[in-house]
Amino acid sequence: MNIIKYPQISELDSVLKRPVFEADFLDSIVKNILARVRQGGDQALLKFNEQFDKVNLTQLAVTDEEKSEAAGQLSDELKSAIQTALNNIRKFHEAQVREEVKIETSKGVTCWRKAIPIEKVGIYIPGGTAPLFSTVLMLGVPASIAGCKEIVLCTPPGSGGKIHPAILYTAELIGISNIYKTGGAQAIAAMAYGTESISKVDKIFGPGNQYVTAAKQLVSMEGTAIDMPAGPSELAVIADSSCNPAFVASDLLSQAEHGQDSQVVLICPVEDIIEKIRKEIDSQLAQLNRKEIAKASLLNSKAILVKDLDEAMQVSNRYAPEHLILATENALSLAGKVVNAGSVFIGNYSPESAGDYASGTNHTLPTNGAARAYSGVSLDSFMKQVTFQEITREGLADLGPAIEAMAEAEQLTAHKNAISIRLSEMN
Numbered sequence: 001m002n003i004i005k006y007p008q009i010s011e012l013d014s015v016l017k018r019p020v021f022e023a024d025f026l027d028s029i030v031k032n033i034l035a036r037v038r039q040g041g042d043q044a045l046l047k048f049n050e051q052f053d054k055v056n057l058t059q060l061a062v063t064d065e066e067k068s069e070a071a072g073q074l075s076d077e078l079k080s081a082i083q084t085a086l087n088n089i090r091k092f093h094e095a096q097v098r099e100e101v102k103i104e105t106s107k108g109v110t111c112w113r114k115a116i117p118i119e120k121v122g123i124y125i126p127g128g129t130a131p132l133f134s135t136v137l138m139l140g141v142p143a144s145i146a147g148c149k150e151i152v153l154c155t156p157p158g159s160g161g162k163i164h165p166a167i168l169y170t171a172e173l174i175g176i177s178n179i180y181k182t183g184g185a186q187a188i189a190a191m192a193y194g195t196e197s198i199s200k201v202d203k204i205f206g207p208g209n210q211y212v213t214a215a216k217q218l219v220s221m222e223g224t225a226i227d228m229p230a231g232p233s234e235l236a237v238i239a240d241s242s243c244n245p246a247f248v249a250s251d252l253l254s255q256a257e258h259g260q261d262s263q264v265v266l267i268c269p270v271e272d273i274i275e276k277i278r279k280e281i282d283s284q285l286a287q288l289n290r291k292e293i294a295k296a297s298l299l300n301s302k303a304i305l306v307k308d309l310d311e312a313m314q315v316s317n318r319y320a321p322e323h324l325i326l327a328t329e330n331a332l333s334l335a336g337k338v339v340n341a342g343s344v345f346i347g348n349y350s351p352e353s354a355g356d357y358a359s360g361t362n363h364t365l366p367t368n369g370a371a372r373a374y375s376g377v378s379l380d381s382f383m384k385q386v387t388f389q390e391i392t393r394e395g396l397a398d399l400g401p402a403i404e405a406m407a408e409a410e411q412l413t414a415h416k417n418a419i420s421i422r423l424s425e426m427n
């Protein structure tokens with residue numbers, strides 16, 4: 001992880017450039033995959049399973065037998081951990097249910113907003129390099145609280161064409177039964193267009209690699225809604241002398257291990273602390289399962305030496321990380337200065353891994369700077385907010401002249417007439 005000392009704010013965009021593929025290159029690969037699925041349906045998906053996932057299958061749907069075997073393949077310890085996470089995620093997302101509020105905007109004019117679940121949703125569960133069953137909780141729990149009628153789950157087949165039992169077990173726990181063995185851009189195409197066995201959905205959710213994220217963005221231009229660009233994982237840590245260097249190193253490595261296109265950034269006003277954290281990274285790396293992946297993503301990663309914590313926050317806000325850890329003194333008050341971030345972890349005992357699995361917040365978060373304008377997945381992501389208004393005869397008598405005047409000024413006489421015809425009936 002290279003150190004960049006005291007960069008100018010204007011240099012940051014190039015210093016902190018994400019390691020993304022060139023957009024035209026990615027688009028041409030992904031457009032081709034989308035077109036082949038649109039034309040070839042299930043057969044195309046099965047061919048992509050052979051090409052990318054090296055499995056030869058005859059059907060995409062997970063069978064009832066596979067589902068029923070899943071629970072027996074997990075330890076009681078893991079099942080209980082999944083239940084703990086489920087409880088916390090459910091609590092946090094249930095608290096997002098909002099009361100319907102009726103407002104009388106003027107006498108006799110009542111307006112309100114009602115949250116109505118999106119009927120058919122598709123959830124993508126990454127499985128290329130690790131079977132992310134925690135993502136089943138992050139997407140399935142809010143979808144089920146929202147009351148979505150149909151939930152389609154796609155995930156790449158693992159070795160031997162199997163889906164990891166923890167994915168199947170977690171899906172069963174939440175009540176998701178339409179599960180298909182297809183991953184990457186082709187899975188996104190299947191949910192966007194529909195195939196013989198996979199239903200077309202109204203909105204697609206879920207994180208994934210750059211192919212998945214590009215496919216979601218492309219199908220969204222053709223009319224299927226998506227949650228947000230949730231691509232390769234990122235983490236920024238703002239640390240000062242009060243941090244525990246070993247903790248910070250462990251946090252940076254936790255996101256570096258996701259993929260070689262992950263990026264982690266350390267922002268710190270004390271050079272000596274940066275050195276201590278770098279040493280810790282080197283010693284902890286050796287013990288990791290995925291050290292080669294973590295090493296590769298550390299090559300994309302930077303330590304930024306800044307003047308003070310205010311400047312550290314400016315750097316972080318400019319970067320707009322998916323995750324931000326504040327390992328500083330008075331971390332809670334520093335958190336008040338966050339403008340751009342997907343999810344924030346405050347203090348030495350709030351590791352990012354807690355949000356990945358079990359604190360209760362959602363881990364499907366905007367990456368690649370999208371946190372400047374997008375929020376992570378929440379209950380609202382699975383609902384439409386429909387507005388209603390009810391106007392009484394007296395209400396229209398009062399409000400009508402204002403509407404007539406505005407319609408007249410926009411030269412929309414039919415609009416004006418829809419009011420005038422009623423006002424004349426009242427006289």
Ligand SMILES: NC(=O)c1ccc[n+]([C@@H]2O[C@H](COP(=O)([O-])OP(=O)(O)OC[C@H]3O[C@@H](n4cnc5c(N)ncnc54)[C@H](O)[C@@H]3O)[C@@H](O)[C@H]2O)c1
Nearest residue numbers: 126127128129156183184207208209230232233258364365
């Ligand atoms: N932002 C978030 O909220 C969030 C949450 C969890 C995970 N993630 C990220 O999700 C990603 C998961 O990536 P993954 O690769 O492990 O799994 P994945 O399931 O996203 O992708 C695997 C699929 O990619 C396709 N693929 C692989 N190589 C290809 C190629 N050369 N051409 C076309 N398609 C190809 C294959 O179909 C394969 O099944 C990681 O980058 C992780 O950081 C992000």
Ligand SMILES: N[C@H](CO)Cc1c[nH]c[nH+]1
Nearest residue numbers: 132134135233234356363
């Ligand atoms: N850190 C990922 C989001 O960027 C989510 C995840 C799932 N499992 C472990 N981590």
Ligand SMILES: [Zn+2]
Nearest residue numbers: 233254255356
């Ligand atoms: Zn993670």
